[in-house]
Amino acid sequence: MNIILALIALAARPDCPPVTAADVARTLALETPAISSTEQRLSRPAASSFTARIPGRFTAGFVPGRLDETLSWLAAQGAEVLRADTAAGFVVCNLPDPVGLALAEAPLPAGVRWLEPDSRTRAAHLPNDPYFLTEQWDKWVMYADRAWDLNRGNTNIAVVICDNGVEYTHPDLGDRFTPGSYGYDFVSNDNDPAPDNILVPEAFHGTHVAGITAATMDNARGIAGWAGIRLLAARVLNDSGSGTLSNLASAIHWAADQGARVVNMSLGSDDYSTPVAEAARYAAQRNVLLVAAAGNAGRATAQYPARLPEVICVGATDRPGGLADYSNFGGDQELVAPGSGIRSCWTGAGYGIASGTSMAAPQVAGVAALVLSAYPTLSTNRLRAVLAASAIDMGPEGWDARFGHGLVNAYRALTLAERMSAGPDAAASAPFRPAAIVTGVWRAPDWAERVEIYDLSGRGGTVTGREFSLAVGTWFVRLTAPGRTELLRLRAVR
Known part of the structure; x- marks a missing residue:
């Protein structure tokens, strides 16, 4: 199959705004919000850190109505102007690297918004693993x-x-x-966490x-996984897929x-387990992101450990883009x-196809690992919020019980x-309503x-009931229902 036919064979995908x-x-x-009053603005990386920059090529942004001033300033620096995009508000120019890199880090004239290296772009990365395209x-x-144009993994992430x-x-x-x-x-x-007997029909599961x-x-072999990270296997089920929650609890703590x-x-499991819950809390306190399958009973209640508050509960979608009929939700x-x-790896050095929320959860784990590969200092709380906020809404606007925050x-x-x-200023950017006095x-x-209440330190979470006695101070509230989300600031006073 040539690349054009292969691309046509791929599934339609939702828009990526x-x-x-x-x-x-x-x-x-x-995220469990801890909002700072100190203004922090996003900043571009240092000019010298642009890894794909074109030597001697720079762009200069100009303030509307001040193009001529910018052109004059560039000429004074010895720049050769290649073109000016008046609609986008920037100029492309040639400038010797030592001069351009130094100017990019120096204070700029009032009419110049930025000066930075111009960089190469290329087609989106399509790996050469034979099953990827088809x-x-x-x-x-x-x-x-x-995503792989931005990062492909970091073996420091386990x-x-x-x-x-x-x-x-x-x-x-x-x-x-x-x-x-x-x-x-x-x-x-x-x-030795490998399956004992790969001839057992279910033994493929962990490898997949x-x-x-x-x-x-x-x-040039098989498939492409999400991220080039370091794997560890914790075998908590036998080859047939049966195990104990106590072993799972030990494995989470060990991880x-x-x-x-x-x-x-x-x-x-349908059963709650205190050891698993405590192990999940232990792991979360140590900056470990926990991801679990919602379950395959097609019902409106997820299974444990996905139901635990420290765990991301993942449902499965099918190829047309709907919630798979077997996927739990709620x-x-x-x-x-x-x-x-x-399609994924199979025992016996092979490859095979499987379906289930068991296959959906490692997609989320893989994307999380990819994000951590690029930004390893992200906290678990922030990473979890990033995954949710960047997801593509698939159902009623906002969170809903079938798709959660989305795909x-x-x-x-x-x-x-x-x-x-980069630490944006939460107080300036978060769309919380003005504080209400309580x-x-x-x-x-x-x-x-769903009602979520957090204090200034980010402590809190989902609460039950309708009426709440709040201690004196500032509180952040997130209210959700299918198709509706509201964010509130409350100031509790005596």
Whole structure:
């Protein structure tokens, strides 16, 4: 199949709108907000850090109506003007690198908005892995090609796959493991987390999940995973996919102690588990992002551990873009990702197709790892908010019980993370209403199906009930219902 036919064969994908100030504000609202009164503005990177810059080529922005002044200033610096885009408000010019790079970091005349290197652009990255163009529709609808133009991974970021073992010798996974440090088998209590018997029909599961997250890219083999990170396997299920919540709890705690930044759990139970809940809290306090499958019963209640507040609950979409008929949903649904007909790694050094929320969760874990690869200092709270705020809304406007915040979009997540890592001024940009004065008890409006309350330190979360006694101070409230979201500031006084 030639590249044109291959591209035609890919699934249609939703529009990918640019990240805006509204997305930044939404991130701040979704994050446990700690709002600063100090103005912080986004800044461009240093001119010398532009890795794809064209030597001797620069752009200069000009203030409307001051093009002539800008041209005169450039001429005085020895620049050769190539063209002026009056609609966009900038000039392209040739300028010796030592001069241009120095001027770019120096104070500029009043009429010049910026001076920075001009850089090369190229077609969106399409890896040479043979299944990418023809079968990896999941990566396509999540804009992996554009995301990979920005970042492709960082082996300093560790992701733990809690599952029924991973075939770490698989040719598309071997490079993602550190030799001699593959993880831990909590079923057999040894250091070999591979499946015991790959002939068991369900033994492929953990290997398939791992491939979605991190199969080696650009090796002319098989598939492309989301990110070139470091994998660790925590085997908590037997080859048939059965295990205990206590083993899962141990694995989550172990993953946090191993320095993991992301833990994927494509598994679940209808039962709540205190050990798992405490392990999830332990991991979250250590800056570990926890991701879990919503479940495959097609019901309006997710399974555990996806229902825990520290865990991102992920539902599955099908190729047409709807919620898969098998996917659980409900009040804990946070994000959705492709889960139907997903091609990935298979035990026995092969490749196969599987469906389920088990396939959707590692998509989210992989995108999270990709974002952390570029911005490793992001907190878990902020990363979680970035993933939600950058998602493409698939149902009624705002959060809804079927799609949560929407379909994860890798390109928008990376772009938004870049803005958030620069520390925008939340007080100036967040669309909270002016502070309302509260004395005594505050009552949430009847229309709100979910109420989240946070203090200035970001402590808080979803609360139950309608009436709340607030301590003296400032509080931030997020009210949500299908098709409606409102953000409030409350000032509680005596």
